[in-house]
Amino acid sequence: MMEKTSLGKIEVSPTAIASLASRAVLESYGVVGMSSGSLGSGLAELLRRDSHKRGIEVRLEGNEIIIDLYVIIEYGTRISAVAHNIMSNVKFSVEKSLGVPVAEVNVHVRGLRVSSED
């Protein structure tokens, strides 16, 4: 994502955007884990160093920011409500920090975690 100002360019990398999104997701109620997204991404997994950004993919299509989240949700919660909440949180946080609109936030529920006493 790049913005031109009178003094020069401001460029924000997808990794940086992922970091912004990461905090918002982890604070979203109902999320108890993140999961890596694409299947067969063995090599990419090895290269990804930050475990907390695992499960977040940021794509730039033209000027549009598209964020895909791969989450594990607490079993026993209303998943659709949790997913909507994640979308709102991430969109709001990223837009507030970047000052640029986020086109899409997609939530992929990769699994449900059962807490031990159930």
Add this chain to the structure above:
Amino acid sequence: MVDGKAQKVQEDRPLRKHETGNAILTCDGQGLKRLLGAGTAWLERHTDAINSLNVFPVPDGDTGTNMLLTMQATLEEIANSPEHSVSAIAHTAAHGALMGARGNSGVILSQILRGVARSLDKKGEFNASEFASAMKEATATAYKGVIKPVEGTILTVVREAAEAAVTAAAEEEDLRLVLEKVVNEAQESVAKTPSLLPVLAKAGVVDAGGQGLFIILEGMLRYIRGETVEVDFALETAVDLHLPSEGEYGYDVQFIIQGQDLNLEEIRDTIAAMGESTLVVGDSATIKVHIHTEEPGTPLNYGASIGSLSKITVENMQEQYQEFILSQAQSAVTSEEICDIATVVVAQGPGFARVFESLGASAVVPGGQTMNPSTEELLKAAEDLQTDQVIILPNNSNIILAAQQAQRLSKKNIRIVPTRTIPQGVSALLAFNYQADLDTNAKVMERAAGEVQTVEITIANRSVQLNGVDVKKGEVIGLLNDTLAASGSSPEQVIEEVLRQMKAEKYEIITIYYGEDVTQGEAETLAARISQDYPEQEIELINGGQPHYLYTISAE
């Protein structure tokens, strides 16, 4: 009671009387129902005030409304229950909250009720110390649902209120006194939230979710003390235009004043005199005003005299209230209302049923012992839904036929996604998109189902030789995607073999659903073993409760 003399005095007296008057020492299921009703009624009166505490402009960010809708869904679920045991009511309430949870705050409320239900499991009634335990359990469950709990929110309030409950219950047996201490602590906790969350301090408000919880608890206290909360428990009667009293007619006025050197305190004091439930927040350049008044012109004129106005809304509150009640009566379904496609899912096992419900299935048809619902049951489930477009997930190859018959008999537009196993059904339902049309959804769901590997473990009921596998009656057999893959003497052995055959290391998530013939301990041991064998994969363990199949495992 430590004092021997005091103990003796209590023994002489009849069970529920106390020296100082009519104390309330226990509460049963019907009592809990009324408490929840009272909490909800009190919440309803404060919904707008709570909504105006919202700091984040998120689309479904109306905390007050979300919490109210969640509580109303809870009440609907327990309204008709004649159960006296507090365990039954609590579990039903938790279920209602799960299904009807709206927004972030609604989900947390559902977790709180879930913890309460777990704590009150198998109990007929609760006393003060059991109430305190229930609040502690509620807190634990609520905190478990998030990786990074944020303090200064409803989580903090429930935690501190629970701590107060424990302290109070150690000294008091009267539920009224314990609840009073809880409510006081909740109020203090809410007042402290701006000191924990800077964004609240900046906006000059307390946390909306925390306030909502405090209000619910306060409603319960008012009821238990015999003060009115204007409750209408007959939720069975759909539209009861219970008009709010005490001058809550009038207008809901909101606007923003923009200017220079605005004096927040002075403006707040002036506007507060013009009506009720006033909220005035902001700084010297921008001030947001929210007020309930019978003369909307007055605050507006005042605002216009000190700056320029924007985002003005004036709503007739009585109309608003009636519309709200009517819309609640009309939307009978507790799942997403925006969509016109409904899903009918077959689940063999209570655990699976819950999983599908929480994924947003419109209707779950139980498979039962025979595991196959009849064509009539499927047809009825589809016909009972309000939409004309329905997708059926049979989740078993034997049921596909019945589903097709239901499709032929029904006048509705039904598509069948031919899922042959539960894990395929879960995958398909996860792929469902509310915004896509019927055809696209059917295609996408079918594709998602096809990407799942399913393993089923059961006991052979006859000897056979198939696919190069020798099976003796009574042995454990493993099916991989409906085809016989392995046999052996123990489930662990068979599972190991089948996972090896499918090359489980290629997949990311392995989910193990254990059936009714397996104990939790056995399942956990198995899951731990598989975790060790496949350290790169995520292992999930869920109690499916399914009959016949010891384990159903999915890999994707």
